[in-house]
């Protein structure tokens with residue numbers, strides 16, 4: 001008769017690639033995208049409001065403006081919590097967008113700069129991407145962003161170009177004009193550029209293509225700072241395969257990193273009325289790797305108005321990432337995405 005005993009070992013009794021991966025990368029993981037100012041600010045009232053009427057991304061932007069101002073009061077405590085939690089998961093560096101705008105001035109930036117200095121002493125790197133809350137065609141916003149960029153601790157300009165388009169218009173020239181303005185300021189102050197592009201899951205959204213074009217032009221002019229294309233998920237909905245490979249080649253040649261935030265992009269609605277190839281709501285990251293694009297990973301929204309269900313566990317993101325592509329390839333390749341590719345993307 002077989003003896004039965006309680007086995008308390010924590011080793012999985014089967015092959016677990018994610019456990020192998022954890023052993024390889026723990027302590028050296030780079031989280032390339034987040035929003036520290038509003039991370040861990042979700043409330044039941046917000047949740048109930050969204051439950052009654054789901055909001056379009058455009059509407060959420062208005063709501064997040066209200067949250068942002070109130071969030072300042074708890075930012076120090078939440079930021080320390082966010083970083084402590086990341087360290088416990090083996091993350092050593094985090095790039096966060098930090099909102100600056102007429103509504104909150106540089107208050108959040110000042111807190112993040114202090115945190116950056118403090119945590120640097122304990123070996124944790126906080127990369128700051130200043131995030132204008134209004135369009136740069138607004139002269140007050142332009143002036144404030146320039147003031148923020150004078151701070152040595154600011155690493156990049158973080159940007160959401162699609163915020164400027166008219167509702168229902170996927171290709172609005174205002175988006176590209178804003179992208180150009182952001183690059184001009186970044187080049188003037190010697191900062192990197194990180195843009196959240198192609199996040200509507202729409203085949204006509206081509207922001208990654210435009211970003212790659214601008215990047216190529218700036219590289220030709222001698223601009224050497226990091227350029228990141230974050231999200232890029234509409235690229236998976238594009239009908240033209242040649243345009244996908246052309247864009248990825250241009251990204252590789254111009255050293256534009258692709259930042260994939262797996263769970264955050266799953267949050268997109270399926271646009272039933274628009275025809276597109278079968279695709280997941282995530283960037284075509286395996287194609288990007290094949291094209292020699294530097295692909296890295298970010299967690300993005302954590303327990304905020306956008307994603308109250310997201311607990312910020314990077315291993316759940318990794319799980320979604322690999323499953324989205326039915327990945328059975330080299331574990332080292334995923335380890336690289338989480339570590340050295342992230343470092344390269346952030347210029348570390």
Ligand SMILES: [Zn+2]
Nearest residue numbers: 034196300301
């Ligand atoms: Zn984001």
